[in-house]
Amino acid sequence: MSVTPGVDAPTWPAEFAARYRAAGHWRGQTFGALLRERAAEHPDRTAVVDPAPARRTWTYRELDEAADRLAAGFLARGIGKGDRVVVQLPNTGEFFEVVFALFRIGALPVYALPAHRDTEIAHFCAFAEAVAYVIPDLHEGYDHRELASRVRAQAPTLRHVLVAGEPGAHTALADVPREPAGPFDGPEAHELAFLQLSGGTTGVSKLIPRTHDDYLYSVLGSNEICGVDEGTRFLVALPAAHNFPMSSPGWLGVLAAGGTVVLCPRPDPDTAFRLVRDERVTMTGLVPPLALAWTEAAPHTAYDLSSLELVLVGGAKYSERAARRLEPALGCRLMQVFGMAEGLVNYTRLTDDPETVVTTQGRPISPDDEVRVVDDADADVPDGEFGHLLTRGPYTIRGYWRAPEHNARAFTADGFYRTGDIVRRLPTGHLVVEGRAKDQINRGGEKIAPEEIENIILGHPAVHDVSVVSVPDEYLGERSLAYVILRAGAEPLKPVAVKRFVRERGVAAYKVPDLVEFVDVFPHTGVGKVSKKHLRSAAGRP
Numbered sequence: 001m002s003v004t005p006g007v008d009a010p011t012w013p014a015e016f017a018a019r020y021r022a023a024g025h026w027r028g029q030t031f032g033a034l035l036r037e038r039a040a041e042h043p044d045r046t047a048v049v050d051p052a053p054a055r056r057t058w059t060y061r062e063l064d065e066a067a068d069r070l071a072a073g074f075l076a077r078g079i080g081k082g083d084r085v086v087v088q089l090p091n092t093g094e095f096f097e098v099v100f101a102l103f104r105i106g107a108l109p110v111y112a113l114p115a116h117r118d119t120e121i122a123h124f125c126a127f128a129e130a131v132a133y134v135i136p137d138l139h140e141g142y143d144h145r146e147l148a149s150r151v152r153a154q155a156p157t158l159r160h161v162l163v164a165g166e167p168g169a170h171t172a173l174a175d176v177p178r179e180p181a182g183p184f185d186g187p188e189a190h191e192l193a194f195l196q197l198s199g200g201t202t203g204v205s206k207l208i209p210r211t212h213d214d215y216l217y218s219v220l221g222s223n224e225i226c227g228v229d230e231g232t233r234f235l236v237a238l239p240a241a242h243n244f245p246m247s248s249p250g251w252l253g254v255l256a257a258g259g260t261v262v263l264c265p266r267p268d269p270d271t272a273f274r275l276v277r278d279e280r281v282t283m284t285g286l287v288p289p290l291a292l293a294w295t296e297a298a299p300h301t302a303y304d305l306s307s308l309e310l311v312l313v314g315g316a317k318y319s320e321r322a323a324r325r326l327e328p329a330l331g332c333r334l335m336q337v338f339g340m341a342e343g344l345v346n347y348t349r350l351t352d353d354p355e356t357v358v359t360t361q362g363r364p365i366s367p368d369d370e371v372r373v374v375d376d377a378d379a380d381v382p383d384g385e386f387g388h389l390l391t392r393g394p395y396t397i398r399g400y401w402r403a404p405e406h407n408a409r410a411f412t413a414d415g416f417y418r419t420g421d422i423v424r425r426l427p428t429g430h431l432v433v434e435g436r437a438k439d440q441i442n443r444g445g446e447k448i449a450p451e452e453i454e455n456i457i458l459g460h461p462a463v464h465d466v467s468v469v470s471v472p473d474e475y476l477g478e479r480s481l482a483y484v485i486l487r488a489g490a491e492p493l494k495p496v497a498v499k500r501f502v503r504e505r506g507v508a509a510y511k512v513p514d515l516v517e518f519v520d521v522f523p524h525t526g527v528g529k530v531s532k533k534h535l536r537s538a539a540g541r542p
């Protein structure tokens with residue numbers, strides 16, 4: 001199932017592509033070629049450490065060869081260029097073998113998170129017309145093989161379910177033939193590398209098509225900003241499939257620089273601190289609630305954290321108060337990162353003064369990132385004033401995968417992405433994130449589209465109407481609250497029954513409403529729509 005450029009995935013107009021190539025941003029290198037290059041330069045250096053349950057390592061040569069052999073095995077199974085493969089693996093070494101094998105043959109990983117369940121996986125398989133789905137056997141006590149059996153029954157394009165571990169009714173990843181790689185028709189750097197998930201504001205999440213060229217540019221730019229080199233030992237504390245730990249500077253940045261990726265099975269301070277000590281970790285990326293947990297635990301830990309040099313914090317707003325505490329507690333530098341899977345990534349810089357690092361969310365990677373801050377009528381506002389952030393540039397997509405109608409709203413006519421974030425730009429170019437215009441909940445970095453959860457709750461026979469909003473939370477930043485209006489004459493429900501109903505529909509646990517309240521009416525806006533602003537303020541949020 002091939003990909004038609006410009007149709008399945010909108011691309012950059014020719015004059016922009018030519019400009020980004022001429023500037024040297026797009027280098028014409030694929031991820032597969034990059035790994036090959038590093039393996040040739042230093043075959044015996046450690047690329048990946050998977051510490052759990054028994055410590056396993058991959059040298060650059062081993063990872064390169066494993067990717068080649070698995071690539072050949074995928075081809076032998078009929079998985080080829082342009083095919084979509086939903087990859088739902090936790091932070092394990094197999095994740096790297098699988099994604100690099102797919103990159104090499106030009107098949108596109110669709111990055112699911114380990115938390116995703118039936119609703120999300122079925123959607124990814126159907127929408128991407130996936131031919132294969134790669135899972136662990138059990139993860140955190142959950143049997144992904146059963147999930148795969150249910151999804152497979154309703155996904156006509158899905159030909160393979162590959163299991164890292166005991167396969168059950170499916171095929172073991174280990175049984176995919178590991179043939180010596182022959183010559184094959186790999187991707188070109190301007191072609192798609194993978195489909196990333198959007199945080200989403202609509203009932204179902206959109207897929208984000210990223211090319212080798214555009215993505216590598218952001219990754220190598222991130223390496224420069226973060227000082228990543230062959231001595232970097234990066235802890236992947238967040239799920240490896242997420243854009244932040246993949247590219248900011250993330251595992252791809254570290255592998256591009258010849259450093260070492262250390263996988264963290266769980267990001268709690270106890271697990272992570274032990275790994276920092278044992279593996280002499282120098283760098284990691286965290287969402288704000290984790291950064292806070294690490295900050296609070298560090299002064300009391302018995303583990304030696306002195307190898308840590310830099311912690312990046314992003315994915316959600318990091319409060320200034322929490323930011324001020326990180327460096328003294330962890331004994332390392334802090335960098336804030338404000339990024340999005342659609343493209344634009346901002347970092348504070350190692351050369352910024354300490355106030356800028358704790359009070360801003362950084363400035364863009366590239367001089368060719370175009371940033372506009374505009375009012376409701378798309379007119380630019382002066383620096384220092386609040387406005388909607390629009391952006392266009394060498395690594396920001398021009399449209400979502402197969403979503404022309406949504407693209408017409410999410411992008412301006414001249415190709416700027418409407419981020420949905422409300423920011424202020426300082427004269428230095430640094431951005432301060434002040435809020436959000438998009439209908440989304442950011443639960444400690446995990447994004448929830450209220451509409452998706454509202455649609456599920458509306459399926460309950462006792463429910464007349466529902467509105468899901470965010471409420472402030474000291475630890476997570478935001479939590480979700482479902483306001484529910486029951487049908488006249490319906491049996492009263494308990495909040496827990498609504499939560500159970502959502503959970504049983506099979507969605508990621510972080511999307512189950514934290515709170516449920518029953519009301520008689522919603523406040524409405526002038527045009528008769530439910531006013532989320534009023535609901536949020538009723539819940540104590542301005």
Ligand code: OOB
Nearest residue numbers: 199243244248314315316317337338339340341433
């Ligand atoms: C990262 O990517 P996504 O795609 O999960 O979410 C993007 C959205 C942004 O539009 C913004 O609303 C929010 O997440 N966000 C932040 C933030 N970083 C992301 N809001 C406030 N402060 C921040 N520092 O979350 C992502 C991708 C790459 C690197 C880092 C984060």
